[in-house]
Amino acid sequence: MRERLKKIPVNKYIDLALFLFLVTFPLYQKTYWIYVMSGIMAYMIFALSLDLLWGYTGLMSMGHSVLFGAGGYMVGISCAYLSEASWIKYDRLPWFLTPLSSEIGAFIMALVVPGIIALFIGLFMFSGKIRGVFFSLITLALAGIAELFVINQSTYTHGDSGITITSRTVLSNSADKRMTDFGFYFVVFAFLLAAYLLCVLLMKSRTGKVLKAVRENESRLQFLGYKPASFKLFIFVVSGMMAGLSGVLFVRVQGSINYTAIGINLATLVLVWVAVGGRGNLTGAMVGTILLQVAETILNSTFSNISADFAQYWKLALGVIILIIVFFIPKGFVGTLVEAEQRRKDRNRKERILRKGGVNGNG
Amino acid sequence: MADSKVLLEVRKLSVEFSGFQALTDVNMKIYEGELRVIIGPNGAGKTTFMDLVTGKTTPTAGRIYFDGADITKKSASEIAKKYKIGRKFQGPNVFDNMTVKENVEIATEGYEGLFRSIFFRKTDAFKERVNQILREIELYDYRHFMACDLSHGQRQWLEIGMVFAQNPKLIILDEPTAGMTAEETFKTGEMIKKLKGEHTIIVVEHDMDFVRQVAEFVTVFNYGRLLAEGPLEEVQKNPEVIAVYLKED
Ligand SMILES: Nc1ncnc2c1ncn2[C@@H]1O[C@H](COP(=O)(O)OP(=O)(O)OP(=O)(O)O)[C@@H](O)[C@H]1O
Ligand SMILES: [Mg+2]
Numbered sequence: 001m002r003e004r005l006k007k008i009p010v011n012k013y014i015d016l017a018l019f020l021f022l023v024t025f026p027l028y029q030k031t032y033w034i035y036v037m038s039g040i041m042a043y044m045i046f047a048l049s050l051d052l053l054w055g056y057t058g059l060m061s062m063g064h065s066v067l068f069g070a071g072g073y074m075v076g077i078s079c080a081y082l083s084e085a086s087w088i089k090y091d092r093l094p095w096f097l098t099p100l101s102s103e104i105g106a107f108i109m110a111l112v113v114p115g116i117i118a119l120f121i122g123l124f125m126f127s128g129k130i131r132g133v134f135f136s137l138i139t140l141a142l143a144g145i146a147e148l149f150v151i152n153q154s155t156y157t158h159g160d161s162g163i164t165i166t167s168r169t170v171l172s173n174s175a176d177k178r179m180t181d182f183g184f185y186f187v188v189f190a191f192l193l194a195a196y197l198l199c200v201l202l203m204k205s206r207t208g209k210v211l212k213a214v215r216e217n218e219s220r221l222q223f224l225g226y227k228p229a230s231f232k233l234f235i236f237v238v239s240g241m242m243a244g245l246s247g248v249l250f251v252r253v254q255g256s257i258n259y260t261a262i263g264i265n266l267a268t269l270v271l272v273w274v275a276v277g278g279r280g281n282l283t284g285a286m287v288g289t290i291l292l293q294v295a296e297t298i299l300n301s302t303f304s305n306i307s308a309d310f311a312q313y314w315k316l317a318l319g320v321i322i323l324i325i326v327f328f329i330p331k332g333f334v335g336t337l338v339e340a341e342q343r344r345k346d347r348n349r350k351e352r353i354l355r356k357g358g359v360n361g362n363g
Numbered sequence: 364m365a366d367s368k369v370l371l372e373v374r375k376l377s378v379e380f381s382g383f384q385a386l387t388d389v390n391m392k393i394y395e396g397e398l399r400v401i402i403g404p405n406g407a408g409k410t411t412f413m414d415l416v417t418g419k420t421t422p423t424a425g426r427i428y429f430d431g432a433d434i435t436k437k438s439a440s441e442i443a444k445k446y447k448i449g450r451k452f453q454g455p456n457v458f459d460n461m462t463v464k465e466n467v468e469i470a471t472e473g474y475e476g477l478f479r480s481i482f483f484r485k486t487d488a489f490k491e492r493v494n495q496i497l498r499e500i501e502l503y504d505y506r507h508f509m510a511c512d513l514s515h516g517q518r519q520w521l522e523i524g525m526v527f528a529q530n531p532k533l534i535i536l537d538e539p540t541a542g543m544t545a546e547e548t549f550k551t552g553e554m555i556k557k558l559k560g561e562h563t564i565i566v567v568e569h570d571m572d573f574v575r576q577v578a579e580f581v582t583v584f585n586y587g588r589l590l591a592e593g594p595l596e597e598v599q600k601n602p603e604v605i606a607v608y609l610k611e612d
Contacts, residue, residue: 206474206483209461213469216458223417223452224529225444225475234477346508353504 010341011283011334018286019193026185035181035253040293041188042250045195047273047285049242054271055279056203057235058215062136062267063143064243067114069150069262071244072251074113076163077156078106083166087158097156103171110248111241118240119233126229126236131218140264147263162258165251188249195242199282202238211235212280276325278332287334292322370395370563371416371533376425378415385411386587389425393533398559400574400595401567403584404608409567410453412584413535417450418442430532444475449531453538453567455518459511463502463521466510467493470525493528499554500524515542523554534558536566540573552576583608 022041026034046068053059078100079085081093099105121142125135150157157163168178170187179187202208210231213221218228251257260266270289277288296318303314329336371393378386386408393399401409414420416427418439427435429446442448458466471493474483497503500520505513510521519539526534536555540548552573558564568574574581574595581598583590585607591598598604 206468206480207477209465209469210480212461212465213458216460217456220452220456220458221469222439223419223443223450224470224525225440225472227440227475227477230477231480342509346512349504349507356504 009281009338011281011338014283014287014334014337015196018283018290019196022189022192026182031181034185036293036297038181038185038188038253039250040290041185041192042246042253043270043273043293044286044289045192045246045249046243047270047277047289048195048199048282049239049246050270050274051279051282051285052199052202052211052235052242053239054274055281055285056208056215057211057232058218059232059236060136060271061139062271063139063141063146063264064239064270065262065264065266066139066142066146067118067240067243068247068250068266068270069146069257069259070114070117071110071247072257072261073150073157073163073247074100074110074244075106075248075251076165076257078103078109079165079167080156080158080163085158085163087161090155093156107171107248111244114244114247115237115241118236122233122236126232140267143262143264143267147259150259150262157259160259162256164256166255168252168255170252184253188253191245191249195245196282196286198242203282207231207234215280272322274332276322276332278335278338281334281338284332284334288332291333292318367397368395369393370397370430371565372428373412373416374426374428376412376415376422376427378411378420379423384587386415386422389587389589391582391589391592393563393565395563396560397580398555398564398566398577399580399582400578401565401582401584402569402574402608403590407584408587409584410537411587413450413537413565413567416442417448417535440475443529443531447472447529447532448535449526449529449533450535451519451522451526451537451539454541455515455522457510457518457522457525460509462507463510463513464493464497464506466521467496467524467528470528472528472530496524496528499527501550516544516547519543520547520551523551527558532563534562534564536564538567538569540568540570545572548573549576 022037025037029037046064049067050061050064053061053064077093077097080088081100082103093100097109099109121139124130125138130138151160166178168184203211210221210226213226214228214231221228247261251261273288273292274285275288276292277286278284299314299318325333331339369392371391373389373391376386376389376391377384389408389412401412403409411420415422416429418434418437418441421436425435426433429442429448432446434442434446437446443450458469461469471489474480494503497506500523502513502517502521502524505517510518513521519542523536523539526536539555540551543551548570555564555566555577566577578595580593581595582592583598583601583604590607591601591604593601
């Protein structure tokens with residue numbers, strides 16, 4: 001038993017602590033913080049989805065918000081349509097959006113549409129052998145394009161004003177159905193837990209190992225008989241659907257969606273969360289998100305309490321702090337911790353091997 | 364050897380890199396169960412030859428036949444998976460930030476497709492096979508180390524083990540003993556000799572002690588051409604070979 005406990009890596013204990021913290025959090029907090037933390041948990045799912053792609057597979061998407069926003073907008077458009085928002089001028093949804101007229105349909109579309117977008121981007125990128133920094137730059141450009149696209153398609157997206165969502169439930173889009181902040185918190189929590197477990201299972205599987213191998217040495221993998229492109233496509237679609245889900249949940253919590261949810265701003269934010277927490281261990285993505293978003297919320301309110309002019313500068317301060325963190329611990333908080341543990345274990349193993357060699361003679 | 368089957372045959376194989384003729388009209392046959400050693404000075408085209416056989420580079424002229432099939436323009440992954448040619452690269456080429464065991468597991472044959480990998484569960488037979496390979500390459504005690512934390516020689520062994528794990532019909536080893544101590548080199552030679560007969564092997568080496576240890580039949584490359592071919596004793600006496608390659612001995 002003790003041996004088995006010893007084998008569990010340190011970040012799994014952090015995960016456990018984190019989930020215990022989150023599940024008890026609303027029991028002693030005010031509604032405002034329950035609401036804030038619900039949004040952060042939705043963001044944590046988003047960060048996990050990026051970690052699958054960037055941390056594990058080495059595909060640094062700089063436009064992951066496109067998939068988050070695509071999910072969010074599906075629910076947004078559906079909500080606006082069903083509750084007959086005052087700005088709506090159209091009578092019927094276009095044929096490819098007709099599923100949005102049903103409640104279940106909207107939820108499914110919010111997962112499927114980001115999945116399809118990821119599929120097409122992936123097919124284009126991976127069969128064209130676009131790699132490394134080119135992948136990042138193209139995805140970044142896509143985030144910029146998506147932002148302009150939703151502003152221009154104002155018939156359905158209400159342009160840069162965005163859409164207000166009146167319901168807060170998982171599925172329903174009618175205005176009269178609304179869960180409490182407290183209730184919905186646990187809905188988001190359940191989704192986060194499920195997403196986390198899915199990631200753990202997936203990354204423990206052989207597929208997860210192959211994805212790591214793609215990150216480490218993609219061309220070597222081909223000579224072992226693998227087709228890296230199909231693995232990359234697979235994880236991109238999974239990650240895209242997960243990002244879509246997080247978009248839905250976030251929009252439900254926040255009660256609105258606009259172009260910032262699909263654009264470069266959020267795309268960069270999620271990169272920072274994952275970088276600060278640490279890539280490729282799931283824990284880092286979650287810890288980074290919670291740390292930086294809580295810091296942002298607190299700084300935002302303190303600075304705007306001091307004076308309205310001051311409010312603009314806290315972001316600058318936070319930016320500098322983040323730069324310093326990434327500079328001094330490029331592996332992020334959790335990444336550094338995990339590495340230190342691996343080092344210690346390696347040292348112990350080496351000692352054991354040497355001792356064994358001593359007993360057996362030369363070795 | 365004449366009566367055994369030809370496993371690999373290349374005919375008039377040539378490749379040109381933007382004007383530079385790296386390989387010219389190479390004809391060669393490798394028989395099933397054979398251990399062939401390829402030698403030749405730096406830049407002779409030995410690695411390029413392997414790049415062509417394993418699908419890394421496509422030839423500008425000539426054909427490659429393996430096990431009766433034309434594999435000339437096949438992709439690297441198809442050549443590895445379907446035709447079963449395994450290759451160790453010059454200078455260790457492994458998955459650095461993964462453990463030694465994970466490296467061997469990834470290489471183990473039979474689960475290369477996406478769907479098979481998703482539904483893969485480690486069986487006892489699979490675990491036993493991985494452990495057996497780890498012991499063969501003397502890295503069992505090091506199985507939880509990251510590949511990047513191994514010594515150079517150990518990394519070479521790891522990659523050799525990965526090629527074993529692929530269970531290929533043809534094993535290609537590009538300078539497997541580079542950077543190894545004399546003792547490690549000798550051990551590697553014994554490892555390779557053990558495989559002889561069961562597997563067909565092509566080895567490229569510079570280390571002449573190693574070549575003498577394992578070689579029977581040798582092919583010599585020079586300036587992208589096949590200079591000489593024959594049993595080691597014969598080739599060693601060939602004045603042309605001595606002039607371009609063996610003179611320092
Ligand atoms: N992709 C490439 N593009 C251009 N030139 C290349 C390429 N690959 C190999 N060459 C050239 O082809 C020649 C043969 O190289 P190769 O690596 O096959 O030699 P080698 O016999 O393996 O030598 P060594 O013993 O040093 O490994 C060299 O001059 C090399 O520079
Ligand atoms: Mg070479």
